[in-house]
Amino acid sequence: MTALTDLSLAAMKAGLAAKDFTARELVAAHVAAVEAARPLNAFLVETPDHALAAADAADAALAAGNAGLLAGIPLGIKDLFCTKGVETTASSKILQGFKPTYESTVTSKLFEAGAAMLGKLNLDEFAMGSSNETSAYGPVVSPWRAEGSTAKLVPGGSSGGSSAAVAARLCAAATGTDTGGSIRQPAAFTGIAGIKPTYGRCSRWGVIAFASSLDQPGVLARDVTDNALVLEAMAGFDPKDSTSLNVPVPHYAGALSADLRGKRVGIPKEYRVEGMDPQLVKLWEDGVAWAKDAGAEIVEVSLPHTQEALPTYYIVAPAEASSNLARYDGVRYGIRVAPEGGSLADMYGATRAAGFGAEVKRRIMIGTYVLSAGYYDAYYLKAQKVRALIAQDFERAFQSCDVLLTPTAPTAAFELGSKTADPIAMYLNDVFTVPASLAGLPAMSIPAGLDAQGLPLGLQLIGRPLDEQGVLNAAYALEQRAAFTAALARWW
Amino acid sequence: MATAYHDDGRTGSYLVEGRTGPWELVIGLEVHAQVVSNSKLFSGAATEFGGEPNSQVSLVDAAMPGMLPVLNGECVRQAVRTGLALGATINRWSRFDRKNYFYADLPQGYQISQFQHPVVGEGAIEIETDEGEKVTVGIERIHLEQDAGKSIHDLSPDRSYVDLNRSGVALMEIVSKPDMRSPAQAGAYVSTLRAILRAVGSCDGNMQEGSMRADVNVSVRKAGEPFGTRCEIKNVNSIRFIQQAIVYEAKRQVEILEDGGSIQQETRLFDPDKGETRSLRSKEDAHDYRYFPEPDLLPLELTEEFIADCAASLPELPASKRARYESELGLSPYLAGVLTADADGSAWFEALLANSAARQAKTPAQVAEKAANWMTGDLFGALNKLGVEIAASPVTPAQGGELLALMADGTLSGPLAKQVFEIMLETREDPGAIAEARGLKQVSDTGALETAIAEVMAANADKVADYRGGKDKLFGFFVGQVMKASGGKANPAVVNELLKKALG
Numbered sequence: 001m002t003a004l005t006d007l008s009l010a011a012m013k014a015g016l017a018a019k020d021f022t023a024r025e026l027v028a029a030h031v032a033a034v035e036a037a038r039p040l041n042a043f044l045v046e047t048p049d050h051a052l053a054a055a056d057a058a059d060a061a062l063a064a065g066n067a068g069l070l071a072g073i074p075l076g077i078k079d080l081f082c083t084k085g086v087e088t089t090a091s092s093k094i095l096q097g098f099k100p101t102y103e104s105t106v107t108s109k110l111f112e113a114g115a116a117m118l119g120k121l122n123l124d125e126f127a128m129g130s131s132n133e134t135s136a137y138g139p140v141v142s143p144w145r146a147e148g149s150t151a152k153l154v155p156g157g158s159s160g161g162s163s164a165a166v167a168a169r170l171c172a173a174a175t176g177t178d179t180g181g182s183i184r185q186p187a188a189f190t191g192i193a194g195i196k197p198t199y200g201r202c203s204r205w206g207v208i209a210f211a212s213s214l215d216q217p218g219v220l221a222r223d224v225t226d227n228a229l230v231l232e233a234m235a236g237f238d239p240k241d242s243t244s245l246n247v248p249v250p251h252y253a254g255a256l257s258a259d260l261r262g263k264r265v266g267i268p269k270e271y272r273v274e275g276m277d278p279q280l281v282k283l284w285e286d287g288v289a290w291a292k293d294a295g296a297e298i299v300e301v302s303l304p305h306t307q308e309a310l311p312t313y314y315i316v317a318p319a320e321a322s323s324n325l326a327r328y329d330g331v332r333y334g335i336r337v338a339p340e341g342g343s344l345a346d347m348y349g350a351t352r353a354a355g356f357g358a359e360v361k362r363r364i365m366i367g368t369y370v371l372s373a374g375y376y377d378a379y380y381l382k383a384q385k386v387r388a389l390i391a392q393d394f395e396r397a398f399q400s401c402d403v404l405l406t407p408t409a410p411t412a413a414f415e416l417g418s419k420t421a422d423p424i425a426m427y428l429n430d431v432f433t434v435p436a437s438l439a440g441l442p443a444m445s446i447p448a449g450l451d452a453q454g455l456p457l458g459l460q461l462i463g464r465p466l467d468e469q470g471v472l473n474a475a476y477a478l479e480q481r482a483a484f485t486a487a488l489a490r491w492w
Numbered sequence: 493m494a495t496a497y498h499d500d501g502r503t504g505s506y507l508v509e510g511r512t513g514p515w516e517l518v519i520g521l522e523v524h525a526q527v528v529s530n531s532k533l534f535s536g537a538a539t540e541f542g543g544e545p546n547s548q549v550s551l552v553d554a555a556m557p558g559m560l561p562v563l564n565g566e567c568v569r570q571a572v573r574t575g576l577a578l579g580a581t582i583n584r585w586s587r588f589d590r591k592n593y594f595y596a597d598l599p600q601g602y603q604i605s606q607f608q609h610p611v612v613g614e615g616a617i618e619i620e621t622d623e624g625e626k627v628t629v630g631i632e633r634i635h636l637e638q639d640a641g642k643s644i645h646d647l648s649p650d651r652s653y654v655d656l657n658r659s660g661v662a663l664m665e666i667v668s669k670p671d672m673r674s675p676a677q678a679g680a681y682v683s684t685l686r687a688i689l690r691a692v693g694s695c696d697g698n699m700q701e702g703s704m705r706a707d708v709n710v711s712v713r714k715a716g717e718p719f720g721t722r723c724e725i726k727n728v729n730s731i732r733f734i735q736q737a738i739v740y741e742a743k744r745q746v747e748i749l750e751d752g753g754s755i756q757q758e759t760r761l762f763d764p765d766k767g768e769t770r771s772l773r774s775k776e777d778a779h780d781y782r783y784f785p786e787p788d789l790l791p792l793e794l795t796e797e798f799i800a801d802c803a804a805s806l807p808e809l810p811a812s813k814r815a816r817y818e819s820e821l822g823l824s825p826y827l828a829g830v831l832t833a834d835a836d837g838s839a840w841f842e843a844l845l846a847n848s849a850a851r852q853a854k855t856p857a858q859v860a861e862k863a864a865n866w867m868t869g870d871l872f873g874a875l876n877k878l879g880v881e882i883a884a885s886p887v888t889p890a891q892g893g894e895l896l897a898l899m900a901d902g903t904l905s906g907p908l909a910k911q912v913f914e915i916m917l918e919t920r921e922d923p924g925a926i927a928e929a930r931g932l933k934q935v936s937d938t939g940a941l942e943t944a945i946a947e948v949m950a951a952n953a954d955k956v957a958d959y960r961g962g963k964d965k966l967f968g969f970f971v972g973q974v975m976k977a978s979g980g981k982a983n984p985a986v987v988n989e990l991l992k993k994a995l996g
Contacts, residue, residue, distance in 0.1 A: 081558075082556075082557060082558045088557070090557070095557065098557070100556070100557070100558075101551075102551060102556070104558060204558075204560060205558065205559070205560050206558040206559075207558050208557045208558045209557075209558065209788075211787075212787035212788050213787035239562065240560060240562060241560050241562075242560065242561065242562050242563065242788060242789050242790055243787075243788065243789075243790065319784060320784075320787055322592075322782075323590050323592050323601065323602050323782070323784070325601075326592060326594065326600065326601020326602060327555040327557070327599060327600050327601050329594065329596075329601060331596050331599070331654065332554055332555070332556075332599060333556070333557075344595075344596055344652075345594075348594055368782065371592070371782035371783075371784055372780055372782060373780045373782075376782075376784075380784060
């Protein structure tokens with residue numbers, strides 16, 4: 001029999017329904033896997049009691065025939081989601097010891113659906129990073145290694161704990177948040193699937209804010225079906241989030257279809273950047289062939305402002321972050337550093353100097369700068385205008401296609417520490433994911449192949465606003481043809 | 493020291509006389525009015541004044557991680573109703589912005605306000621000073637914003653405390669144009685605005701509790717010259733202080749200018765104890781608030797239907813009420829003004845008027861002047877002494893109406909009515925019952941009065957002879973004696989008539 005931790009989420013559901021195993025057995029196996037995987041540093045907090053209690057409740061519900069969509073399914077929760085009574089730090093020292101008295105809307109919905117929380121997952125500090133190396137609690141190590149190498153690789157970021165935990169079979173799925181690629185890039189780096197739904201599809205209430213107009217909760221799971229199941233449970237209108245969309249949530253998993261006949265898949269020519277890794281070019285071409293094979297028509301489209309997306313993102317996101325992070329002032333929660341005899345300003349300075357890491361400070365400074373008098377028009381306002389143009393690009397492209405196909409990230413996972421000295425090189429990781437974030441569109445990464453070193457590469461699908469189903473279906477068709485299998489040897 | 497004076501040559505104009513001649517004041521006000529609403533602008537927390545510190549604070553107000561603002565529709569409705577009452581443009585599309593600055597009582601590290609696109613645009617109100625000077629003051633805009641909490645520095649020598657009860661409470665910032673030229677105009681503007689807000693019900697106007705406070709912008713210039721550099725005096729919380737601050741600030745600026753200096757644009761504070769303003773921060777130290785659109789909220793879009801509903805919900809406003817009191821009730825401009833200065837006052841007056849008219853089977857116009865005089869004289873005087881507002885009056889409009897009716901039908905003379913009223917204030921009893929129980933009714937019984945007159949004439953036979961001999965002036969003496977004999981309860985008109993007959 002397959003180990004319980006090797007089952008997909010859908011297979012777990014089926015096994016629970018068939019009483020092949022109990023939720024307690026399923027969750028206990030994952031609790032043990034989490035404990036055994038501490039060298040990965042994926043979990044900041046382990047919550048076995050929470051998980052096992054949920055498992056028992058799920059077993060009772062399964063027996064009573066009123067089990068929720070995710071009854072007994074072991075999940076990891078990115079530590080950007082506030083969880084009642086469980087320390088929530090956003091991987092920042094400034095929130096050390098902070099235990100929310102409230103539960104985020106997304107985790108509430110997942111728990112209502114019966115999910116079991118194994119713990120809180122590591123991430124880049126305040127979700128600012130693309131490698132999970134900015135965490136104040138140490139980097140996450142990817143379960144993947146290049147062939148013949150023992151060098152530690154990054155799991156991507158900012159949802160690096162989520163991607164590592166799912167890839168290492170520590171949990172069936174994990175929540176993530178995506179501001180500029182924080183679900184899709186780590187999913188691609190670790191050979192799993194991840195979806196960032198339309199901005200507003202999942203509530204941001206109780207999710208620690210990085211950049212409010214971009215942040216969107218989503219899913220990292222092993223395959224497309226599992227993504228569909230979890231997304232269905234966590235999506236939906238929330239009156240407590242004014243930017244939440246009041247539209248019904250489809251039954252994504254039930255409606256999955258790999259038949260792309262009559263669908264047009266767009267290939268944005270501007271994504272074919274000069275100097276692109278030939279392996280990535282090849283993978284993309286494979287994707288095109290798979291889409292054709294699934295019955296889709298392939299059309300070339302143009303997204304003329306693609307080049308401007310990254311600089312635009314690195315103005316808008318830090319601007320909002322500089323304001324969103326002002327509340328961490330040492331007055332009400334988190335750490336406080338008050339120099340003896342110092343003023344209020346001294347306390348702010350000392351608290352924030354001690355509490356924030358270098359990348360967070362860098363972005364607060366960039367954000368403060370671009371909003372300052374005399375610079376606002378040149379940076380922030382200009383960026384907002386370009387953002388509107390980028391959204392228009394997509395609108396125009398979707399007149400001639402239904403879904404876009406692109407690579408997810410320009411490279412496979414890189415070694416820990418190899419890019420930390422060069423923020424720009426790090427930012428370039430987001431070059432393919434940021435445009436869809438700026439336009440608020442649903443986008444997904446699926447594992448599509450391995451590079452020469454045996455490391456996973458991902459393809460990205462981008463859909464129309466609220467058309468998560470279209471994205472999932474195209475991803476489903478490609479997934480079947482890619483036949484990606486993770487040859488992941490457990491080394492930890 | 494420069495002196496302020498009224499230039500009698502130009503009625504009403506107020507000038508500051510300096511060494512180099514007269515200076516004109518230019519005043520604009522930013523009034524912060526707390527919106528009447530059960531909950532805060534972006535959270536469900538309560539807004540009552542005087543709660544235990546930090547007892548009315550939601551997770552949103554304390555800016556806990558991951559919390560999001562949700563706009564309170566009632567606050568929008570109140571701002572729109574206020575805008576309509578000021579004849580202002582209602583912006584169908586407006587937007588919230590973040591105003592970023594650090595302070596211990598500002599939990600988010602930013603205030604959600606409306607910087608570029610306020611919900612209400614330009615309007616105007618007519619004001620009239622106590623001297624009868626009429627001025628139109630333009631309204632620049634009204635925007636909605638959150639209040640901050642309160643820092644308390646005097647509870648401990650080495651630490652400060654923060655009370656977040658006010659944090660997130662909805663304020664309307666009502667910005668005037670720089671259309672005022674004297675402290676009197678500024679005072680009239682604030683009291684007129686306050687009356688409108690209270691009539692609309694969008695702000696209780698309670699300046700002591702901080703529900704209404706003003707930032708005062710003052711500059712001076714020589715007549716005909718462009719506006720001078722202004723100073724802003726923050727957070728002044730009474731009309732008297734606003735006027736004192738303007739007087740002080742204008743003189744200060746004139747002295748600086750006449751000494752060859754220039755005015756630095758700055759923010760100042762008014763010290764009510766010393767009656768002076770002092771610098772809080774200069775323009776160089778001014779915050780860079782780094783405004784940007786609030787990404788947690790959608791733009792505010794108003795439908796025509798919503799605006800029409802707001803308009804339909806407006807009560808009669810003080811200005812039209814005042815005009816109606818003058819034209820329909822025939823009241824003097826003074827009485828009409830006093831009675832419409834306050835929504836509670838005019839409501840009390842209208843109840844009094846209806847009651848009084850009904851009891852006397854007359855039209856309101858026929859009894860209006862007596863009712864108005866009694867209310868503004870006797871009642872307001874008494875309330876003033878007691879130190880209570882009209883809403884807390886121990887005498888009800890119905891009791892006032894009864895008292896007026898008893899005076900009108902001759903049951904009570906003026907002096908008796910005053911006695912009865914005193915007892916009403918103390919006991920809260922009805923005037924008819926008081927007059928009955930304490931025998932304070934006016935005596936109009938001719939038989940009893942004739943007896944009294946006969947006695948008075950018998951006791952003063954010499955004076956009767958003098959009167960009959962031509963000393964007409966003695967008539968008053970006889971009236972007085974009869975009134976005295978009746979214990980003040982005799983109806984003077986009847987006494988007059990009977991005496992004339994008896995004295996021949």
